[in-house]
Amino acid sequence: VQLVESGGGLVQAGDSLRLNCTFSAHTFSTYVVGWFRQAPGKEREFVATISWSGGTPLYADSVKGRFTISRDNAKLMVALQMNSLKPEDTAVYYCAADPDSYFGSNSPNDYEYWGQGTQVTVSS
Secondary structure, three states: OOEEEEOOEEEEOOOOEEEEEEEOOHHHHHOEEEEEEEOOOOOOEEEEEEOOOOOOOEEOOOOOOOEEEEEEHHHOEEEEEEOOOOHHHOEEEEEEEEOOOOOOOOOHHHOOEEOOOEEEEEEO
């Protein structure tokens, strides 16, 4: 299973970005998918997750109300719409897949497959 993130970039505070995660396997439609991020010198942290059906998304408190996770199983893709970006959102963003669960987890240890990451930089 390969995951490829895209859509990162350099934006100003208050701007929006849309990250996409594209999967190689058609079994993707049965996987829980999550987004995590890691800033320099910090641990990888949970951002959002979505179940295989697209329901019950979960968000970190720091992004709730600003970020939206969605998926299109027919296109083998999960998106993360990020609005009202802040400098503290600067990080490398990773998508990850969990083939074993129904509901998403906020622990990176529960995810088996990972993408290479895409850089998001928000200037003040």
